[in-house]
Amino acid sequence: MVGAGQAGIQLALGLQHHGHQVSLVTDRAPASIRAGAVMATSCLFAPALEVEDNADLPTWEAEAPTIGDLDFTLTGPQPVHWRTAFDSPARSVDLRLKYSAWLDLFQSRGGTLRIESMTVAATEELAATHDLTIVATGKGEVGSLFPTDHSRTAFTTPQRTLAVALVTGAAPDQAGAALHLAVDPAVGEFLSYPMLTERGIAQVMMFEGRAGTDLARRLEAITDADDHLATTLELLGDHFPSQAGRFAGARLLDETSVARGRVTPVVRQPVGTLPSGRTVLGLGTAVVATDPIASQPSNNATLAADFYLDAILRRGEREFDAGWQRRTFEAFWRGWAKWAVLWTNSVLEDLTAHQRTLLTAAGTVPGVAQAVANSLEDPRTAYRWWFEAADAAELISRSAAEARGPVDPRDFRAALGQYATGVAVVTTRDADGVCHGMTANSFTSVSIDPPLILWCPSKRATSLPAFAGAEHFAVNILADAQHHLSRQFSVSGSPEKFAGVEYTDGLGGAPVLAGALASFECRRVAVHDAGDHDIHVGQVERYSWAGGEPLLFHDGRFHVTRPRPES
Secondary structure, three states, X not given: OEOOXXXXXXXXXXXXXXXXXXXXXXXXXXXXXXXXXXXXXXXXXXXXXXXXXXXXXXXXXXXXXXXEEEEEEEOOOOOEEEEEEEEEEEEOEOHHHHHHHXXXXXXXXXXXXXXXXXXXXXXXXXXXXXXXXXXXXXXXHHHHXXXXXXXXOOOOOOOEEEEEEEEEOOOXXXXXXXXXXXXXXXXXXXXXXXXXXXXXXXXXXXXXXXXXXXXXXXXXXXOOHHHHHHHHHHHHHHHOHHXXXXXXXXEEOOOOOXXXXXXXXXXXXXXXXXXXXXXXXXXXXXXXXXXXXXXXXXXHHHHHHHHHHHHHHHHOOOOOOHHHHHXXXXXXXHHHHHHHHHHHHHHHOOOOHHHHHXXXXXXXXXXXXXXXXXXXXXXXXXXXXXXXXXXXXXXXXXXXXXXXXXXXXXXXXXXXXXXXXXXXXXXXXXXXXXEEEEEXXXXXXXXOOOOEEEEOOEOOOOOHHHHHHOOEEEEEEOXXXXXXXXXXXXXXXXXXXXXXXXXXXXXXXXEEEOOOOXXXXXXXXXXXXXXXXXXXXXXXXXXXXXXXXXXXXEOOEEEXXXXXXXX
């Protein structure tokens, strides 16, 4: 493992936990990290926190503040302010504290830690003596092993000038700990939230100045730590006055608590080729580098490390060849990284008219505010309402109607989520031969004689006309290893649902997915209206099953089974 950031250390520890011998190479020792300057900021949301909490790692869950809300401000002639709760709290830990402790743990478990700046020649040495070499840093000579993927990269230069400070003395947030995001469309953004550090709780002050603006120029002119604090407090008053009052008494945690820089958002080819012809696999920021404006870098790195760990363990004794390396990244890209990149890049652009309308509506329509907050947790959920005006209008209209309904929609969904289900992908083929599919957990058996099943697609689903017009459909029950497919097929309107998916043609051409625990090929025999969903009843004309570990869904999260003896 070359690189000891969030993804690299986490994956190294995960492999070590499962009995693998791991060498970890980094240019900084734990003590140097602990005593060094503040690193990139990190606010982890629920999906990433769940990975950490389940990974047998120190997480400081009891000590770190619970960040329960998103507090949003849009400045301008018609300012907007609103606040909403995340579905699950976020958490922030100083990366100096986390990385140094994780590296100490890695060494205490017998891992080989090499402190050196990596070169291509040194990477050759590792690749010759290890079954798999993973590069988890985009810096230095080894970063050049991964060429830019221009088809997935939107920018060639940094879009923001960044400045971060950790401070104490800020006024407490009377409504509870929150991630505060203030946006001045003309100059940039300001983010703040509480973070656990080795010296206690500090407030993060992070500025993102648009290139060429007054905010960026003044951030770039900062000379030292004292100037950093003085300048940023002035900038709060000039550009984000709604936030200035909380930080009037702020003081730096210490002289190491400031950092400045710029990030060029880039996606690189995931497989690097060494001069010998051996290949190395890119991970985290080595292949997907995003601006921290949407708090995605550490979240994406955490999820990537978890996905790679699962893929490596499932590979068993088979060779980690270049084909496997590329397939592993592509599956993660389609399920996770793609959406983080699209969402973050869009936030770096100028706000469109419909995005301004969305952010304004969020002040009066709770469902819209919740959708924005949820997009930080999982950027996939922002497709397509953040990008398309018609979908934005539909979200506002639907959320307003739900708010007038007889139940609190958020609370009702949470209650329904207490019923654990399996996860299925339902597929069909339309008259033009185009395949369609969507993820569903509203699937159930109806009758043995005749063999009937049903499922319930949303009336908003873009593929609903295809299912309404096709005589046959297939229900594919997903295995635990097909978590990425559940995400890939859950994005309404995505043109890449079947990308990289193995399937055979079933009855009526409905795709039957390879690796599914069971597949039911059905002829549609009835459709019933049911509020904002339809009920499709199918008669099973052919089925197959292989068994195995199912993918489960409960309380908004995916789970695995745990056998329980009969009482």
